[in-house]
Amino acid sequence: MRLTLGPLQYFWPREQVLAFxxxxxxxxxxxxxxxxxxxxxxxxxxxxxxxxxxxxxxxSGREIVLSTLALFEAESELTSLTRLVENGRFxxxxxxxxxxQLLRERGLPFIGGxxxxxxxxxxxxxxxxxxxxxxxxxxxxxxALLGEFRASGERLPELEIAAWGRxxxxxxxxxxxxxxxxxxxxDCGFRCREYxxxxxxxxxxxxxxxxxxGIQVQTSGRCDLGPELDELRKAGIDLLxxxxxxxxxxxxxxxxxxxxxxxxxxxxxxGENGYWYGAAGMRCVTQP
Amino acid sequence: MQLVCPAGNPPALKAAIDLGADAVYVGFxxxxxxxxxxxxxxxxxxxxxxxxxxxxxxxxxxVALNTYPGAADLGAWQAAVDRAAALGADAVxxxxxxxxxxxARRHPALPRHLSVQASATTHAALRYYRERFGIARAxxxxxxxxxxxxxxxxxGIVPIEVFAFGSLCIMVEGRxxxxxxxxxxxxxxxGVCSPAKFxxxxxxxxxxxxxxxxxxxxxxxxxxxPAGYPTVCxxxxxxxxxxxxxxxxxxxxxTLALLPRLQAAGVVALKIEGRQRGQAYVASVTKVWxxxxxxxxxxxxxxxxxxxxxxELQRHAExxxxxxxxxxxxxx
Numbered sequence: 001m002r003l004t005l006g007p008l009q010y011f012w013p014r015e016q017v018l019a020f021x022x023x024x025x026x027x028x029x030x031x032x033x034x035x036x037x038x039x040x041x042x043x044x045x046x047x048x049x050x051x052x053x054x055x056x057x058x059x060s061g062r063e064i065v066l067s068t069l070a071l072f073e074a075e076s077e078l079t080s081l082t083r084l085v086e087n088g089r090f091x092x093x094x095x096x097x098x099x100x101q102l103l104r105e106r107g108l109p110f111i112g113g114x115x116x117x118x119x120x121x122x123x124x125x126x127x128x129x130x131x132x133x134x135x136x137x138x139x140x141x142x143x144a145l146l147g148e149f150r151a152s153g154e155r156l157p158e159l160e161i162a163a164w165g166r167x168x169x170x171x172x173x174x175x176x177x178x179x180x181x182x183x184x185x186x187d188c189g190f191r192c193r194e195y196x197x198x199x200x201x202x203x204x205x206x207x208x209x210x211x212x213x214g215i216q217v218q219t220s221g222r223c224d225l226g227p228e229l230d231e232l233r234k235a236g237i238d239l240l241x242x243x244x245x246x247x248x249x250x251x252x253x254x255x256x257x258x259x260x261x262x263x264x265x266x267x268x269x270x271g272e273n274g275y276w277y278g279a280a281g282m283r284c285v286t287q288p
Numbered sequence: 289m290q291l292v293c294p295a296g297n298p299p300a301l302k303a304a305i306d307l308g309a310d311a312v313y314v315g316f317x318x319x320x321x322x323x324x325x326x327x328x329x330x331x332x333x334x335x336x337x338x339x340x341x342x343x344x345x346x347x348x349x350x351v352a353l354n355t356y357p358g359a360a361d362l363g364a365w366q367a368a369v370d371r372a373a374a375l376g377a378d379a380v381x382x383x384x385x386x387x388x389x390x391x392a393r394r395h396p397a398l399p400r401h402l403s404v405q406a407s408a409t410t411h412a413a414l415r416y417y418r419e420r421f422g423i424a425r426a427x428x429x430x431x432x433x434x435x436x437x438x439x440x441x442x443x444g445i446v447p448i449e450v451f452a453f454g455s456l457c458i459m460v461e462g463r464x465x466x467x468x469x470x471x472x473x474x475x476x477x478x479g480v481c482s483p484a485k486f487x488x489x490x491x492x493x494x495x496x497x498x499x500x501x502x503x504x505x506x507x508x509x510x511x512x513x514p515a516g517y518p519t520v521c522x523x524x525x526x527x528x529x530x531x532x533x534x535x536x537x538x539x540x541x542x543t544l545a546l547l548p549r550l551q552a553a554g555v556v557a558l559k560i561e562g563r564q565r566g567q568a569y570v571a572s573v574t575k576v577w578x579x580x581x582x583x584x585x586x587x588x589x590x591x592x593x594x595x596x597x598x599x600e601l602q603r604h605a606e607x608x609x610x611x612x613x614x615x616x617x618x619x620x
Binding site for chain 1: 356361383384385386387390406416431432433439462464465466472474476477502504506508530535619
């Protein structure tokens with residue numbers, strides 16, 4: 001099993017991004033996904049900067065993938081996408097069918113991201129014809145869906161699952177960070193930069209519930225499939241994805257690396273795992 | 289410009305046809321469509337008579353098969369495509385690529401509309417679905433501004449249908465897991481959002497009502513405050529010390545004011561949301577939109593009915609409020 005660092009979902013100042021990846025280059029990871037997946041207005045790193053960062057990280061001998069937006073609205077976003085697709089060196093994580101189309105038109109292989117809605121073997125076969133080599137499962141997809149994929153007899157690509165972090169639950173045309181700060185989206189002042197782990201949203205009884213991250217809504221609790229390691233391996237998962245947070249990522253990576261190398265799953269630490277078991281995603285199933 | 293109206297049962301279908309819908313979209317009584325609610329939707333016999341009723345009046349019936357089947361269920365969705373074709377439906381509305389591929393190969397003469405659930409927002413994505421599955425039309429997600437809709441129409445990849453009125457999904461359709469996160473049931477897989485069996489209303493001392501979804505508090509309402517259905521996106525939450533509708537208010541989309549612009553853009557069809565709503569809603573909303581489209585067609589400048597139409601639509605809107613939603617930049 002390989003360990004991947006998912007795309008950074010938040011908006012950090014440029015120096016913080018570069019410092020984070022400089023440090024991460026020294027962590028025991030196998031694959032880095034880099035690039036903006038949430039909001040095209042975030043330009044602390046521009047498209048060419050992400051491609052340059054990918055080039056630097058590639059020096060560490062690890063696999064580098066360029067991630068792309070999950071929602072395209074403006075023509076300029078497609079122009080940036082084209083530049084990423086035509087980077088000439090790194091594979092792309094396609095998070096929207098726009099990217100799939102640009103890639104298949106150029107005959108380029110790709111990785112299918114978690115927002116592509118691949119729920120059955122027929123869809124998988126079509127995307128493999130298009131060039132899909134690896135599929136990152138959608139956030140609500142767990143062991144039952146994987147079992148169905150296997151039972152279908154379809155040849156499967158590499159399979160990756162989000163194993164740790166705040167899961168992306170929804171995307172909108174609206175910026176919820178701007179809304180919370182009473183700003184217009186077109187005049188947002190890039191205030192999401194002030195919230196390196198997103199903006200916390202609690203239900204009216206005071207319990208943490210969701211996280212607002214620009215046009216994206218995430219979970220508040222963190223998903224943790226570390227304790228499910230044996231099951232994930234048996235289910236044929238090839239790669240475990242960890243989503244970056246501002247603090248403590250080195251320890252998260254070490255915890256998963258140790259577990260993979262030793263074969264001993266880490267103890268439960270209160271993380272959410274409901275989706276894996278076909279339950280509500282917010283649940284922590286302790287006795288599957 | 290075609291008026292495409294919802295029907296969750298035969299009386300609603302008849303009302304939509306009688307009051308001027310050019311096409312009515314419906315679903316079977318199972319999880320193959322995105323309004324898989326108990327007691328709603330059509331048996332084969334219902335659909336057969338519905339199609340006969342529509343065809344006798346030169347109108348069309350579209351069958352929504354727009355959820356995403358897992359591998360084990362794909363056969364049931366394919367069988368639903370066969371049924372829609374055999375019953376004489378005028379189009380199927382699909383999102384899943386496996387379902388679209390099957391429909392294109394097995395029933396090439398049955399038009400395929402790309403469902404809003406497929407989340408296609410660009411000419412590149414539309415090209416994919418046209419080249420791969422020969423779609424005849426695409427329904428756009430409710431995320432694009434009017435200018436962006438206009439551009440997609442000009443690009444002319446496929447004829448475009450847009451939402452004109454009804455409950456407003458504020459997330460990109462097909463990419464929202466808020467319901468599954470809280471309940472385990474999702475629009476994509478189960479054809480439901482925040483299903484009623486997970487909803488619990490409780491009254492606190494003093495008459496305040498609390499509403500929760502699978503044990504998660506979505507909102508509290510003062511005794512005299514109107515209370516809406518507790519979808520996760522329309523609850524009130526605390527963000528940065530303030531409690532408000534952090535994602536969206538209970539409100540409905542209403543594009544009546546944009547009608548001339550949508551027509552000028554070349555939008556081929558306007559969709560009314562609401563298969564879960566009753567016959568009265570369908571009748572009333574269909575009637576207003578029929579009149580508005582007809583007036584536009586005649587080129588009449590008479591605006592005397594506008595206020596009455598808006599009042600009528602307002603009456604059927606969530607929280608009796610309407611918005612231009614993402615069509616208008618200030619909503620974003």
